[in-house]
Amino acid sequence: MSKDPELVNDEVHLTTQVVNHIRTLIENGSLRAGDKIPPEREFAKDLKISRASLRAGIGYLAAMGVLNVRHGVGTFVADGPPVVSKSSLSLMGVLHGFKPWQLFEARLILEGSLAALAAERGKEEHHSALAEEVAEMYATVSDPHEYLIHDVRFHRTIAEASGNPILASLMETITGTLYDERRKTVERSRDLKQSAEMHREIYRAIRAKKAVEARDAMERHLRMAETAQVNERAMMSSKRAQQKPRRSKMAEAAKA
Amino acid sequence: MSKDPELVNDEVHLTTQVVNHIRTLIENGSLRAGDKIPPEREFAKDLKISRASLRAGIGYLAAMGVLNVRHGVGTFVADGPPVVSKSSLSLMGVLHGFKPWQLFEARLILEGSLAALAAERGKEEHHSALAEEVAEMYATVSDPHEYLIHDVRFHRTIAEASGNPILASLMETITGTLYDERRKTVERSRDLKQSAEMHREIYRAIRAKKAVEARDAMERHLRMAETAQVNERAMMSSKRAQQKPRRSKMAEAAKA
DNA sequence: GTTGCTCAGTGGTCTGACCTCACACTTCAC
DNA sequence: GTGAAGTGTGAGGTCAGACCACTGAGCAAC
Structure with a gap:
């Protein structure tokens, strides 16, 4: 003392x-x-x-x-959606050895709760925005890049509808970490039809203000997304050879 | 091109x-x-x-x-418990107008899930560490400052027992924001006995590996803590007069 | 043994110069 | 007129070297 x-x-x-x-x-x-x-x-x-x-x-x-x-x-x-330091998590990750499944688990919990809250508190404007994105997803099942945009927007809208910007910002942090990688593997996505289907279920649960169902639907969706992304990643890593050389001012830095 | x-x-x-x-x-x-x-x-x-x-x-x-x-x-x-930029949230808060109840809600969801996970995955070492802290809490019900230390350690141990450092780090971010204020109002705490009681319930549920009960107990505890802290804050603000003058190099900065 | 001073090492701040980038404006060819 | 190329301006980015402030450890006096 x-x-x-x-x-x-x-x-x-x-x-x-x-x-x-x-x-x-x-x-x-x-x-x-x-x-x-x-x-x-x-x-x-x-x-x-x-x-x-x-x-x-x-x-x-x-x-x-x-x-x-x-x-x-x-x-x-800064304007736009609140994000708690985007790259922060990935930095922390390399320091404390975060595992991918932990990232997915965190996302599952956060987005599950977010969906439940959105079901309880979502307003008309959110419902229509969600409907819009679901429709766009169905319309772009054959264009993975475009689909991904609406996917992200869908989840972001739910976060907004939850009425809790803090949780929304935490979600943004988590998904932001996953997003970069996703953008690279998205080319190989399949089953987007099924994905759109699940988003529709989530939407319907939220619109019906059924919190429990919304959470369940969201969790089912994310579990499937996890499996899919793991598969995509596996396919990716099987053929990577060229590493574009980058001339950096400190390229030859010592290895300490 | x-x-x-x-x-x-x-x-x-x-x-x-x-x-x-x-x-x-x-x-x-x-x-x-x-x-x-x-x-x-x-x-x-x-x-x-x-x-x-x-x-x-x-x-x-x-x-x-x-x-x-x-x-x-x-x-x-950095070593120690992983924290995603402590002051980040409070900065975001002033920017996006976070409300205190949102902070508590986020904490409720995170710590509730953390407790559930801890119940599923907690090892013997965690159980004994939790038991230790609960005992210390009972022993310090008349010393708010000391009590707070063990309180924090208890929650941190649960986070560790959850096996998900990412969620733990998010929790740390949230509680860190609440902590500063808490340290100032803790003097006026009462009902620490009851608080210790609730921690004990949480501990028992985790030790018994009952996830649902652990979550419920944690949520009950946090709801009570919220009420208590709001009360403390109210008592605080009723008598504040002196504002320690700080000679800052940019004290007289214009108000733009 | 304790106290107090000094000093080396390391981060913190300052200055003022120059570089690079983005944008708007001007100019010129068509 | 209209589009493209050039140019100017203002903003952030980098640099160099100096000096300030803090910490910890060793040394000296007591």
Whole structure:
């Protein structure tokens, strides 16, 4: 009990101060989603700090997904669906040895609950949006790439309909990790017809406000999706040879 | 077809290169949890980039919670329980207007599932660890601060027993957001006896490998905890006057 | 043995220059 | 007129080197 310097975590780093400053600007409404923040040079001058320190703070917020930096254009407050740092999970994954099945299990639990909540709270607008996406899925069963887009939108709409943006954002984090890989293997997808069928079941359960059924349907769908993706991955890895060489400024970095 | 650089999202930013480089070092085992990375000056020289750029990459990874930077000491690969960027959620919160009840709902769903999984998969070691914490809780019902420590450890042990570190990390993210506030209001806690009682029920259900009961007990517990915390918060806000003045380098920043 | 100082190592900040990119505007050929 | 090529401007990205601030350990005085 001799030391307890954690209680008063005063803003020691300038980085932290920048973060909190911008956070405050967002809290009091000075900055809203989509807004552009001042140019770095100017902003740094206003804040009476160096551009380097400001950039550290911006970098932090960008890593968190709160800011969106576009080279040559400007830095913007993130809009769109809330995502808790997209690549965060994959980084954590390599560090703690996450297994793919754990990813799927997490998704199963989250989306299952999301579907149940959506069934309880979904409004008309959500129902029609879901119906729209289901229709699009049926219409694109022969175009895997296009299908995937509507697939993602369907799930995202359910997340929105759940009325809990926090859970939605967690789901976005999980699925985002799976998405990159999926985009590469989607070419080999089959049974999209069956997939569309299952989405329709989910939709019907949600529209009927039957939470339990919605959860069950979602879980059935995801279990099948898992199997499918594992198969796709297996097919992929059986023929991979060329690795496009990339000339990176630090290509020959030592192996420590 | 003059340009097609989109397919291979080459590492355009040096920051990204640094991140991927370190990521690779972790993947191939050159760096493990707890390890210290080379000093910035040296590392930057090895990578043939400026220290500023290296720092940008390190900053990103630190924001992600993958690296742990300690002024005057060094930069280390994070160990301890996996956490997806602690402050991320609170940042997202102010941006998208997260409500407290949504936080509790997310926690309810996550921890409920976690408890169910723990009941299915928990090993002897977890059972004994849980028993230990429950005993400590009973022993510290009159010391809120100490009690809170064991409370947190109890939930963390369940998360570990669930066998799914991804879900555990999501839970850690959620509870971490609630924790800061809790630490301030915990003084006013009461009914710790009852709380300990509920933890014991959860423990018994997990030990008996009864998933459904474990989930129910956990949900009951969290619902009560929510009510309690809301009350504590109400008592808190009724008397707050002094706001420790903080001399910040950018204290007088304009309100834009 | 304890206390206090110094010092080396390491991250934190600053400065100001230059590079690269995206976009809008201008110019010119057709 | 209209489209394409060139150019200017403003924004973020990188660099170099200096100096500041913190930590921990070793040394010295007590």
